[in-house]
Amino acid sequence: MEERDRYRRDVGADDAREEDNGTTGTTYDQARWTDDGAYEPLLAEKDQTEVSVGGDDSPLPDDLTRDSLELPALSEPELARHYARLSEMNYGVDSGPFPLGSCTMKYNPKFTEALAAHPDAAVHPDRPDESLQGLLSVAAQLQDYLGRIGGMDAVTLQPPAGAAGEFTGIHIAKAYHEHNGDNRTEVVIPDSAHGTNFATAAMAGFDVVELPSAEDGRVDVAALEAAVGDDTAALMLTNPNTLGLFERDIEAIADVVHDAGGLLYYDGANLNALLGRACPGDMGFDVMHYNVHKTFATPHGGGGPGAGPVGVVEKLAPFLPTPHVRATDTGSDGGSDSATEYERYQPAHSIGKVHGFEGNWLVLLKTCAYIARLGDSGLADASAKAVLNANYLAERIDLEVPYGPFHHEFVASAGDRDAADFAKRMLDYGVHPPTTKWPEIVDEALMTEPTEAESPDSLDDLAAAFDAVADADEDALAAAPERTAARRIDQVEAAREPRLSWHALESE
Amino acid sequence: MLDTVGVPDEEALFDIPESVHFDGEFDIPARDERTVRRELENALGRSDDLTEFLGRGHYAHYVPALVDDLASRQEFLTSYTQYQPEVAQGFLQALFEYQSLLVELAGLEVANCSMYDAATALGEAATLSQRVRSVSGERVLVPENVREGKLAVLDRYADGPGLRVDTYPTDEGTADIDGLADAVDDETALVYAETPTVVGAIEDSLGEIGDLADAHDALFVVGTDPVAMALLERPVDAGADVVVGEASTLGLGSAGGMGMGLFVTRKEYLRQVPGRLVGAGEDRAERRAFTLTLQTREQHIRKERATSNICTNQAWLALRAAIHAATLGPDGLVDLAEDCVRLATDLADRLDDVDGLQAPVHDRHHFREFQARTDQPAPAVASALEAEGFAVHVVGDHRIQVCVTDATEPAVDDFVAAMAEVA
Numbered sequence: 001m002e003e004r005d006r007y008r009r010d011v012g013a014d015d016a017r018e019e020d021n022g023t024t025g026t027t028y029d030q031a032r033w034t035d036d037g038a039y040e041p042l043l044a045e046k047d048q049t050e051v052s053v054g055g056d057d058s059p060l061p062d063d064l065t066r067d068s069l070e071l072p073a074l075s076e077p078e079l080a081r082h083y084a085r086l087s088e089m090n091y092g093v094d095s096g097p098f099p100l101g102s103c104t105m106k107y108n109p110k111f112t113e114a115l116a117a118h119p120d121a122a123v124h125p126d127r128p129d130e131s132l133q134g135l136l137s138v139a140a141q142l143q144d145y146l147g148r149i150g151g152m153d154a155v156t157l158q159p160p161a162g163a164a165g166e167f168t169g170i171h172i173a174k175a176y177h178e179h180n181g182d183n184r185t186e187v188v189i190p191d192s193a194h195g196t197n198f199a200t201a202a203m204a205g206f207d208v209v210e211l212p213s214a215e216d217g218r219v220d221v222a223a224l225e226a227a228v229g230d231d232t233a234a235l236m237l238t239n240p241n242t243l244g245l246f247e248r249d250i251e252a253i254a255d256v257v258h259d260a261g262g263l264l265y266y267d268g269a270n271l272n273a274l275l276g277r278a279c280p281g282d283m284g285f286d287v288m289h290y291n292v293h294k295t296f297a298t299p300h301g302g303g304g305p306g307a308g309p310v311g312v313v314e315k316l317a318p319f320l321p322t323p324h325v326r327a328t329d330t331g332s333d334g335g336s337d338s339a340t341e342y343e344r345y346q347p348a349h350s351i352g353k354v355h356g357f358e359g360n361w362l363v364l365l366k367t368c369a370y371i372a373r374l375g376d377s378g379l380a381d382a383s384a385k386a387v388l389n390a391n392y393l394a395e396r397i398d399l400e401v402p403y404g405p406f407h408h409e410f411v412a413s414a415g416d417r418d419a420a421d422f423a424k425r426m427l428d429y430g431v432h433p434p435t436t437k438w439p440e441i442v443d444e445a446l447m448t449e450p451t452e453a454e455s456p457d458s459l460d461d462l463a464a465a466f467d468a469v470a471d472a473d474e475d476a477l478a479a480a481p482e483r484t485a486a487r488r489i490d491q492v493e494a495a496r497e498p499r500l501s502w503h504a505l506e507s508e
Numbered sequence: 509m510l511d512t513v514g515v516p517d518e519e520a521l522f523d524i525p526e527s528v529h530f531d532g533e534f535d536i537p538a539r540d541e542r543t544v545r546r547e548l549e550n551a552l553g554r555s556d557d558l559t560e561f562l563g564r565g566h567y568a569h570y571v572p573a574l575v576d577d578l579a580s581r582q583e584f585l586t587s588y589t590q591y592q593p594e595v596a597q598g599f600l601q602a603l604f605e606y607q608s609l610l611v612e613l614a615g616l617e618v619a620n621c622s623m624y625d626a627a628t629a630l631g632e633a634a635t636l637s638q639r640v641r642s643v644s645g646e647r648v649l650v651p652e653n654v655r656e657g658k659l660a661v662l663d664r665y666a667d668g669p670g671l672r673v674d675t676y677p678t679d680e681g682t683a684d685i686d687g688l689a690d691a692v693d694d695e696t697a698l699v700y701a702e703t704p705t706v707v708g709a710i711e712d713s714l715g716e717i718g719d720l721a722d723a724h725d726a727l728f729v730v731g732t733d734p735v736a737m738a739l740l741e742r743p744v745d746a747g748a749d750v751v752v753g754e755a756s757t758l759g760l761g762s763a764g765g766m767g768m769g770l771f772v773t774r775k776e777y778l779r780q781v782p783g784r785l786v787g788a789g790e791d792r793a794e795r796r797a798f799t800l801t802l803q804t805r806e807q808h809i810r811k812e813r814a815t816s817n818i819c820t821n822q823a824w825l826a827l828r829a830a831i832h833a834a835t836l837g838p839d840g841l842v843d844l845a846e847d848c849v850r851l852a853t854d855l856a857d858r859l860d861d862v863d864g865l866q867a868p869v870h871d872r873h874h875f876r877e878f879q880a881r882t883d884q885p886a887p888a889v890a891s892a893l894e895a896e897g898f899a900v901h902v903v904g905d906h907r908i909q910v911c912v913t914d915a916t917e918p919a920v921d922d923f924v925a926a927m928a929e930v931a
């Protein structure tokens with residue numbers, strides 16, 4: 001304990017973390033394997049073996065087969081070392097703090113992995129309902145959990161990611177309006193929204209109406225009134241928004257949208273801030289997606305698989321994707337009774353499908369396990385800690401945070417520093433930097449979300465990293481990062497002459 | 509911490525108007541880890557313990573232990589999308605190697621980091637057709653036997669850009685070339701063909717389909733998977749413009765329908781590609797380094813003008829597929845693919861010898877799976893098989909579909925014996 005206290009004082013000192021002789025606080029050097037102008041060589045640089053395909057021993061005639069295949073042929077020990085080294089050149093949540101705003105990089109419990117690896121989870125979806133009661137009962141339980149948490153009447157688990165959830169929800173809105181003989185062509189989206197919202201609306205065939213934020217960083221209700229009308233299919237909204245601010249006028253916003261005949265869509269990206277304290281359903285939202293990675297701690301896996309279940313109010317339930325799971329006797333959406341039988345059915349006005357089967361089942365299983373583990377008290381506590389941690393961290397750093405009161409995340413400004421350079425320097429302190437340069441309403445934005453997972457010590461560490469970078473001179477920022485496996489990568493040059501496979505490298 | 513922030517408790521930090529404050533309960537009790545595991549394992553155990561001779565788009569091959577071991581390393585599993593490439597070289601390189609594997613298999617120059625599954629990859633190919641300048645028209649042609657779930661997803665993706673999805677006839681489980689020639693016209697933006705097809709038949713007219721698509725300036729999209737591509741005619745040699753399909757045939761196994769879509773295309777469509785791409789570049793130490801590239805195509809930069817709304821994909825499954833392929837090596841991968849032909853052919857022969865069964869239904873070479881006619885009603889046969897511990901697809905009143913891989917091979921003798929009992 002004494003050790004720890006002394007360490008804290010050191011971190012707080014002005015001269016802490018002098019780079020390269022930084023001896024106080026945590027220092028970090030990522031593993032770096034180098035080899036003749038590269039880092040770990042590619043598999044194809046370790047071996048290329050060409051085998052001929054077809055011929056006398058082939059079970060197929062030659063006109064149906066390719067001629068040859070050239071791939072690396074390496075032993076298991078060689079491969080174990082290859083991927084172990086690659087993993088050493090990668091940073092995960094278990095490596096250190098990961099306060100990537102709006103991405104919610106919280107700790108991923110391990111027991112859910114063990115559960116997902118259980119042989120009974122490895123089933124094919126094309127089995128009769130009677131023989132698939134395990135999968136269906138867990139699905140029903142999760143539908144029920146999510147419905148309660150979101151204040152929604154029915155939930156589909158099919159969308160395989162958050163963006164796919166948006167796609168599903170906006171298509172449900174479209175189908176609902178079409179069913180009512182109402183041709184609506186526009187989706188309204190605040191300028192601070194996630195890029196996926198705009199792209200989703202466009203993919204579903206809508207025109208996007210971008211809504212400028214009010215000066216306080218929230219939705220400008222007067223501007224919203226001017227923007228909505230007979231063409232408005234839906235407003236897509238994140239609450240708390242990307243600045244971490246709760247949309248205090250949410251009821252007025254809902255009234256404006258509903259009075260115009262539109263639907264209110266909740267982007268669940270920031271639901272981690274509200275668990276047990278506010279429900280999208282109570283705020284007037286008609287349709288929402290949940291990001292199971294962000295809210296329910298399924299691992300991000302370096303870019304998926306995720307899952308983006310969608311919840312809807314009663315009037316939209318008939319439009320959910322097919323199949324949907326329900327209790328056979330009562331027709332209810334869920335429940336966890338071990339005696340209840342479950343079945344799949346096609347909702348009356350279903351939009352069809354958004355995934356070839358029924359979504360990312362193993363991820364959904366982990367989601368269900370996390371929610372069951374935490375329960376009411378744990379979920380509420382997760383939000384409380386997430387919000388407290390964000391506020392504590394913001395208090396501890398020397399940067400300006402122009403908008404508040406914020407919840408699970410805040411957007412600091414790097415001031416006269418380039419936020420991207422700022423982030424690169426943070427890497428040298430063994431922490432992952434915040435999301436940078438977004439939302440644009442804050443100059444040189446550092447969108448920071450420490451999550452509930454970080455301890456006070458870890459938050460102090462993170463704050464020290466922020467402050468050390470804020471105090472560093474321009475040269476240090478320009479030179480960063482120095483301690484990571486790779487040094488600063490020229491992304492402009494990489495995009496100018498794209499080389500996207502080892503074949504492209506060989507042909508140079 | 510509360511003192512530092514200057515609040516009496518955490519509740520004081522929530523800026524939520526009283527009128528929308530949630531004061532209720534979810535009524536979800538907290539449970540300890542052991543209890544949750546036991547409850548959910550008991551729930552999972554409610555599914556019958558069946559040996560699944562099932563396929564039709566979701567396949568289980570044996571996954572080597574090395575895949576689980578390496579992919580489970582937290583640096584991979586708990587990492588994020590590689591927005592800070594300097595600290596994420598390992599995953600980026602693994603994805604670059606995954607892309608390279610697909611480039612080798614398909615013969616086309618550009619593979620992305622993954623799509624959600626085969627069906628959404630096909631949907632993305634349909635929207636791509638509208639962004640390619642050389643293509644005009646709004647009609648998408650798919651074989652009449654395309655799996656229902658895949659067609660439903662395609663319909664959903666086609667809805668936004670206003671595409672019309674039509675089908676063309678098949679013959680013996682593969683494309684009816686004359687029927688396709690009649691169906692294709694200058695309004696056709698995309699012609700889709702699969703090999704193997706949904707009934708397990710290897711398409712023997714891929715090049716002719718490509719020629720028909722080409723003659724009408726339509727995008728030729730081939731649906732397949734990495735194991736099949738290790739053996740079958742290269743899509744590029746048949747004139748494919750885009751290759752889509754289920755890449756989770758490597759690295760995953762049976763997963764309740766969870767999959768991973770592959771997407772490979774020509775270099776000339778590079779800037780229209782949906783999803784993430786990893787490229788090689790150079791860092792300040794003048795060493796080769798990897799980074800996500802051409803991100804101006806993507807939603808976080810281009811918003812409503814992005815090539816797709818996809819953000820999170822199936823990256824970790826791409827890592828698993830790459831490791832699986834590496835453990836097999838080229839010989840092992842080709843052997844696995846040849847086994848897919850031999851196992852299906854042999855099992856069809858053995859079932860054909862069973863009274864009451866005729867297999868295969870389609871006079872084609874088969875890969876992994878095939879259909880069989882049943883003298884008795886197919887649902888009754890399948891139901892009786894379940895009682896014996898086996899699952900097959902019922903695809904018609906008197907037709908079943910059977911899939912066999914290295915994962916189910918050890919159960920083949922028992923399966924055939926059970927069939928002899930129930931057919």
